[in-house]
Amino acid sequence: MPTITRRAVVLTVWLAGLALLTVWNGLNLRLGTDLSQFLPPGASQQDRVLLSQVRGGVAARTLLLRIGGEPPTATSAPGDTEALAAASRSLAARLRGDDSVTQVINGELTLATSAPDAVLFGYRYLIGPPDACVDALAAPALHAALEARLAELASGVAMLDRPHLAADPTACYRQLLRSLLPSQVPNRQHGVWFSPDERHALLVVVTAARASDLAVQRRVVERIRGDFAALPQSAGLRLELAGPGYFAVSSEQRIKTETVAFSLGANVIVVIILALAFRSTTLVLLGLLPLLSGVMVGTALVSWLFGSVHGITLALGSTLLGVAMDYPVHVYAHVAGTGASYAKPIWRTLLLGMTTTVLGYAALAWTSLEGLSQLGILAAAGLITAALTSCYLLPQLIPTSYRLPEQRWPVALQARLPHWSPRVGAWLLLASLTGLGLVLLTQGSPWETDLRRLSTVPATEIEKDSAIRAQLGASDVARLLYAVADDEAGVLERLEAALPDLRQLEARGLLAGSDNLARWLPSPGAQQARQAALPERASLAATLAVANAGLPFRLERLAPFLDDVERARHLAPLRTADLANGPISTRAAMLLQPFDGGWLGLVPLAGVNGEAAVTALQALATRHRLQYLDLRQGTAGLLTGFFNTTLEKLPIAALAIVLALALALRDRSRLGRVLLPISIAVALTFMLLVLIHGKVNLFHLVSLILVAGLNIDYSLFLDRPSSDAAERLRTLFSVTVAAVPTFTAFGMLALSAIPALHSIGLTVAIGSFLAYALSLLLARAEPIG
């Protein structure tokens, strides 16, 4: 077969395969954004509760909305509050009809002003506050209640309760509704929630789906925006959203947009440099094949193994695969014009570099964190694919007539560059490690354990989220008490027992409030005790007659009251399942959930006031067999665990790399020359990151592994012994052409507003530059002979 035809066939077959893989990925790729995939699975019960809340708890399903004037400025006067309130009402009314939204709260008194709920009204004597319900049925209390109702009747007070006065003369239901009100509510103006400065109307939307269910979250966010835009009142007003679900949607878009933008930018740089270096459009285009193949194979494999690919995995994985951009450069520099069917002159070095880098990535795959496992597998599979593509496919596609253009700068660089001895390198390593040690001593633990800082959300968005939460006076959903028991009754009993102590903490100012389900859903035992205290019909009728002495009530008209109390005596205790589809079903489902084959009861805490409050809450938890949980501290603990786990495995991976290199090189001095630049570059980059950012996060750490991978390639290639001066120049040429686009492209990425991309960009830009420079100085092979 003629060479040109063979090339065309090989290229067509490969492109067809790549296209099929791309289509498969397009059809099957589900992008995840659940940050908790980067948290350990959780060994203890507390870890599992923590993760269940981080992943699907109330906080993870809450969207925060605020409506303000356009444009908002710090010095502008408060907006037209009536217009803002009207927009808030209209938007809430529209959203309440959406099935994907379980609750819309904007301060309107919907529950108090709607018709009584049949279940709650029927059960009021079993679940309502005892002083207005079961304890109000004795003659003196009943007399006082009748007097109060008479006064209300005369003055018109409580006219809304008038239709059920005959059935509820003690106003038990009214008091039950009062107990359902949250312990803290925001500032209200015109009947809806407002920020304290009255510039924004505030709403809270609870979605049915968790934040990580991107499809539903995107639909909800679009629906909210669409409904707002369609409001007649929305002209001149601005809607802002915050909360995990919104961040998930917006960061997905943001990751896509910025990744595309930076990839384009980086590709333009790479293309320009490759075009300048090789002066061949064909080679530039072919050079993209290994990376594309690697990304597609890696993504498909992770997608197939895990069912979805985390957004961060994809972003970091593509980053780690950046190493693969170097392979075509080496192949072109050493193979072009030789007519070889594979990368004969460099295949050992290239595959050795790939193998050692894959060993480094294997450390990531070999963890219990799903997100990181995905990352390791994607990067390793992608890199193997890219290396094999470069080694065995590219040489067949290089036009036979192609010749490497003459370049003068490698000669000049080779002549002027000093050559540092291993001894200088060892001193440099010692100095770097000493510097790093000093920095760590002064800075303390270098690990970033705040999960929020791992976020792909820009700092401005996080600040907006915090601002809205502060304006809402929102319950600090990061802190809670919880109880786990085999059944619902067991959970409720523990929560119930804690009620008096919680009230005491509130009275002492240690706690602003708490949402304890047992306040309005007593345990079955407590309900039965109240039931037992309810008088029989005849007895209650007699008591009512005594209580009405001197009052003008017609006793026969109060028969519904006697009927309801009698009915309540025979009811089965109310359970959360009975509240389904009722006005408080969502809230009940949030506070009491199936968990680990049993039940989990949550008590979100608001305004935990300092260390004294934490101590008191921990003591309270111990007394009542509850647990106190601080989600932020908890996730920080888990992240610390992650760092420790990863750091434990990195030395093993490093050892494996050293062993692989030792086996392949079989030369201690060469091994030293290859390892010295890597060690110095990683130590210096780590030190600089701590100095610049204060902390080292997950993205920094992963990027450092990439730096090590890049450095191995630079050192291995530069260190290849050769008696051929031209060959040594080709190596210098290929390493430089590979390195310059790397630190330029990642330098661009460091400009990103997304913390993750910024961290990666900065680390790789610094690290790859140091790696390149140190490899030139320390690992460059001397001429043989």
Place this chain on the structure above:
Amino acid sequence: MPRRGRHSVLLGHAASLIFLGLSLCPTQSVATSRQPVDAQALMNLLGRVKRVEVAYQETVESTLIDIPLGTRGRLFYQAPARIRRLSDQGDGFELDGERMRLISSGRVVNEFMVSDIKPLEAMVGALRATFAGDLATLQANYQLDYQIDQTHWSLDIGSREGALSGLFERIRIIGDGATIETIEILEPNGDQRSLRMQLLAREPVEIN
């Protein structure tokens, strides 16, 4: 202003108090010899009142009790929508536009929006439209029946499509010229509230 937890308890104040307040707005004690010929003429007349203060006496007849209950107090109205009503015991409300402040023993105990309470909003809407002379709103939302005789006119406002359902079945306003003398509210359960008023001051004084 307390913001915690009392809304549901005190909301019910609003309905009857609004009724009392709005019902007393344009009132005087001197009868005219000739009544407005139709509802539009009545609306024109009532809509001209800018400010008024009256003494009131309310009587409640309920099927729950053997004897009628009565209260007395003062009411102040200023167009277009500012009303303060206080009983002799210091209970009452202030309504300013949509904002309602409930008063107990002389102090504000709660504040909310009338539109939070749909049945109340429906009633306030009916009475406001009446005193603002907004016949179009009344005709759009309620069933109206206007009658006159030699000495009085009466306007019956009935529920349309459940607008007043739950709290009121019918509101009957009886007056003489620009003066509203009585407002009767019939509730679905048969209870009835009746409000009789006596003018203390009004602007402009020449309206009658």
